[in-house]
Amino acid sequence: MNRRFIIILLLTIITNGACTDQAGQTGTFTVEDDGQWQKGVNTHRLSQFPRIHPDGRVWFRFEAPGTAMSVMLRIDGSAYEMQQDTSGLWNAVIPGTGPGFQIYSFIVDCTDMIDPGSRPFYVNGYVSALEYPAPDETWYLAKHVPHGDVREHWFYSDVTGSFRRMFVYTPPGYDQDTDTRYPVLYLQHGGGELENEWTHGGRANFILDNLIAEGKARPMLIVMNLGFATYPGQAGQALTGNARWSAFEEILVDEVIPDVDKYYRTMPDRQHRAMAGLSMGGGQTFNIGLKRLDVFSHLGFFSGVPANYEELLNGVLGQWPDFHQRVKLLWSGAGTEEERFIDRQEGLQEMLEEAGFEAHYYLSDGTAHEWQTWRRCLHEFAPLLFSD
Amino acid sequence: MNRRFIIILLLTIITNGACTDQAGQTGTFTVEDDGQWQKGVNTHRLSQFPRIHPDGRVWFRFEAPGTAMSVMLRIDGSAYEMQQDTSGLWNAVIPGTGPGFQIYSFIVDCTDMIDPGSRPFYVNGYVSALEYPAPDETWYLAKHVPHGDVREHWFYSDVTGSFRRMFVYTPPGYDQDTDTRYPVLYLQHGGGELENEWTHGGRANFILDNLIAEGKARPMLIVMNLGFATYPGQAGQALTGNARWSAFEEILVDEVIPDVDKYYRTMPDRQHRAMAGLSMGGGQTFNIGLKRLDVFSHLGFFSGVPANYEELLNGVLGQWPDFHQRVKLLWSGAGTEEERFIDRQEGLQEMLEEAGFEAHYYLSDGTAHEWQTWRRCLHEFAPLLFSD
Numbered sequence: 001m002n003r004r005f006i007i008i009l010l011l012t013i014i015t016n017g018a019c020t021d022q023a024g025q026t027g028t029f030t031v032e033d034d035g036q037w038q039k040g041v042n043t044h045r046l047s048q049f050p051r052i053h054p055d056g057r058v059w060f061r062f063e064a065p066g067t068a069m070s071v072m073l074r075i076d077g078s079a080y081e082m083q084q085d086t087s088g089l090w091n092a093v094i095p096g097t098g099p100g101f102q103i104y105s106f107i108v109d110c111t112d113m114i115d116p117g118s119r120p121f122y123v124n125g126y127v128s129a130l131e132y133p134a135p136d137e138t139w140y141l142a143k144h145v146p147h148g149d150v151r152e153h154w155f156y157s158d159v160t161g162s163f164r165r166m167f168v169y170t171p172p173g174y175d176q177d178t179d180t181r182y183p184v185l186y187l188q189h190g191g192g193e194l195e196n197e198w199t200h201g202g203r204a205n206f207i208l209d210n211l212i213a214e215g216k217a218r219p220m221l222i223v224m225n226l227g228f229a230t231y232p233g234q235a236g237q238a239l240t241g242n243a244r245w246s247a248f249e250e251i252l253v254d255e256v257i258p259d260v261d262k263y264y265r266t267m268p269d270r271q272h273r274a275m276a277g278l279s280m281g282g283g284q285t286f287n288i289g290l291k292r293l294d295v296f297s298h299l300g301f302f303s304g305v306p307a308n309y310e311e312l313l314n315g316v317l318g319q320w321p322d323f324h325q326r327v328k329l330l331w332s333g334a335g336t337e338e339e340r341f342i343d344r345q346e347g348l349q350e351m352l353e354e355a356g357f358e359a360h361y362y363l364s365d366g367t368a369h370e371w372q373t374w375r376r377c378l379h380e381f382a383p384l385l386f387s388d
Numbered sequence: 389m390n391r392r393f394i395i396i397l398l399l400t401i402i403t404n405g406a407c408t409d410q411a412g413q414t415g416t417f418t419v420e421d422d423g424q425w426q427k428g429v430n431t432h433r434l435s436q437f438p439r440i441h442p443d444g445r446v447w448f449r450f451e452a453p454g455t456a457m458s459v460m461l462r463i464d465g466s467a468y469e470m471q472q473d474t475s476g477l478w479n480a481v482i483p484g485t486g487p488g489f490q491i492y493s494f495i496v497d498c499t500d501m502i503d504p505g506s507r508p509f510y511v512n513g514y515v516s517a518l519e520y521p522a523p524d525e526t527w528y529l530a531k532h533v534p535h536g537d538v539r540e541h542w543f544y545s546d547v548t549g550s551f552r553r554m555f556v557y558t559p560p561g562y563d564q565d566t567d568t569r570y571p572v573l574y575l576q577h578g579g580g581e582l583e584n585e586w587t588h589g590g591r592a593n594f595i596l597d598n599l600i601a602e603g604k605a606r607p608m609l610i611v612m613n614l615g616f617a618t619y620p621g622q623a624g625q626a627l628t629g630n631a632r633w634s635a636f637e638e639i640l641v642d643e644v645i646p647d648v649d650k651y652y653r654t655m656p657d658r659q660h661r662a663m664a665g666l667s668m669g670g671g672q673t674f675n676i677g678l679k680r681l682d683v684f685s686h687l688g689f690f691s692g693v694p695a696n697y698e699e700l701l702n703g704v705l706g707q708w709p710d711f712h713q714r715v716k717l718l719w720s721g722a723g724t725e726e727e728r729f730i731d732r733q734e735g736l737q738e739m740l741e742e743a744g745f746e747a748h749y750y751l752s753d754g755t756a757h758e759w760q761t762w763r764r765c766l767h768e769f770a771p772l773l774f775s776d
Contacts, residue, residue, distance in 0.1 A: 114504070263564075
């Protein structure tokens with residue numbers, strides 16, 4: 001190897017490795033493959049990685065190496081140097097993560113990439129997510145119970161002047177018991193997600209299938225819509241305050257609900273209509289659902305009590321003198337690792353107690369602003385719905 | 389700028405640019421933004437690119453630049469150098485592509501990446517795809533017509549010992565006309581896709597919505613299953629010949645069809661059951677559907693007549709003396725740019741003519757082994773189904 005080549009190589013490593021502590025070394029990675037590594041649930045058909053070991057370790061591999069000089073794995077608040085094996089692929093074995101849905105990425109010479117080997121989810125753009133097992137929480141897994149369908153349902157919105165879609169969970173038996181009508185939960189995603197993520201990253205359908213099979217929740221429809229909407233001409237404008245949600249409120253109340261009541265066998269009255277949402281969707285439930293007590297009777301905020309809850313609630317109490325009779329359930333939940341939302345929901349709880357109203361309050365142990373919190377919220381919330 | 393820094397810079401450009409003709413130059417990209425550029429249909433909510441101009445040009449931007457030294461765009465058989473603009477983002481404006489679904493990727497310092505700004509599709513792994521307008525072909529767009537639902541339907545397969553899902557298109561009116569029963573098309577993806585791509589990349593639901601609205605196709609269910617399946621213990625084995633499809637045949641005939649006939653209002657007889665597929669799915673239709681004339685009566689091969697069609701057809705003709713009465717429709721189609729499949733379907737056509745059987749034959753003008761071919765195939769094939 002001549003001297004000029006070595007200089008080029010060294011300089012390339014130095015300049016490319018600028019965003020990492022050190023460049024990878026070829027052929028230094030080894031792991032004992034004892035035959036127990038299993039493909040993760042999000043690992044796609046043509047990929048073998050990430051793999052999870054029964055002892056909890058996770059093995060990531062970056063299968064499209066190009067001429068990368070350094071690759072890092074970023075997951076669950078940590079960053080790991082990936083190492084090349086003798087075939088040139090980049091690898092990392094990590095001890096494990098928190099339970100459930102863990103977003104990760106590969107940083108290839110300082111460029112963030114999703115994992116080509118794993119199914120993408122939408123969280124502020126397309127991301128890779130590891131589904132890390134939580135052995136004590138099997139209530140969100142596909143089980144040997146009757147399964148409802150999740151329907152992609154298209155409609156044209158006159159409010160936005162565009163085609164939109166909603167996802168509609170119909171419970172087991174819906175297509176057989178054709179005389180039965182069902183209550184409806186309108187369930188909203190957060191500011192990072194889209195209308196499909198409650199039944200994708202969130203696993204709402206399996207959560208309900210399991211609750212219904214155990215007799216813990218009443219069979220119901222769940223209707224999931226895109227929470228973003230602007231009037232024609234508004235696109236690109238920075239909207240604040242109530243103006244942010246007014247197009248969505250109009251779509252939800254004047255277009256979606258009539259459409260759902262027309263196409264599906266609903267119980268089309270406010271007593272059998274709930275609204276809940278995570279994060280931004282919780283804020284929308286507070287701003288729209290709680291205000292429209294002519295439309296909804298059960299409300300849930302998952303990491304989603306908004307900052308101005310005091311002002312909003314006072315407005316609602318003033319607007320609806322029969323608030324205590326109209327609201328059948330008012331529920332808030334958050335992860336113990338998300339202080340901001342705990343503070344708000346404690347404040348809300350106090351206000352409601354002072355007003356003589358019994359609200360429900362839940363904390364998800366050890367989780368932050370993430371799907372595991374919201375899956376647990378749905379799992380706690382759904383059994384309390386429509387208990388008449 | 390000192391001499392050592394210049395040397396480092398030059399050497400880095402030389403080594404990193406090894407897979408491209410030249411490195412990009414910072415700040416050289418400009419395009420006239422005349423306000424007419426529109427987000428592509430696959431451009432996601434938080435992204436503004438790719439954008440399409442009414443004059444046909446497409447503007448790609450790579451929004452996660454890291455410290456990349458060179459970025460190329462690969463699309464529709466061509467590669468384009470991307471150029472950095474003054475804010476450091478990489479851009480390319482291209483004159484246009486073929487119609488429909490065009491797979492593309494960014495090559496960042498020689499590493500292939502999907503576009504973080506665009507919705508991923510599954511084609512041998514997750515890929516980015518531009519939906520390039522085809523002004524004369526609006527029959528696969530969402531229109532102001534009644535829309536059917538697309539249902540994600542989960543079931544447990546005893547054959548594979550795992551949960552699987554199918555997608556089921558139910559036509560407009562399915563939930564209202566609850567006495568009506570419907571014929572069923574079992575529609576298979578190709579070797580690159582998964583069970584969701586016929587209604588995702590393929591737009592099968594919009595194609596049928598439009599045909600039904602125009603009275604050109606009979607309202608029907610479409611059932612789309614994962615075409616890959618192995619018996620427990622077989623995973624990872626290299627299967628050849630008929631053994632490749634035996635687990636899938638068992639799932640389709642013994643599990644899927646009874647499940648569909650139980651959960652949906654089908655016409656549960658062979659006269660009202662079709663099977664079709666693209667590429668590998670066409671081969672499966674030939675290997676399974678054509679053999680199982682006790683189950684199916686209408687068959688379609690989209691770029692999918694298998695290489696051993698002669699042997700297979702002779703077997704079928706020998707097995708079913710009443711072939712001419714049993715087969716109500718035998719249809720094959722391919723793109724004019726895929727010689728291999730044209731040769732096979734011409735051979736098949738000749739064999740059938742010699743046997744005195746009138747088969748249907750279609751060529752998609754100017755398209756290759758791609759979604760636009762298969763969308764057109766479905767659009768031509770569906771009107772011929774279940775015309776009794």
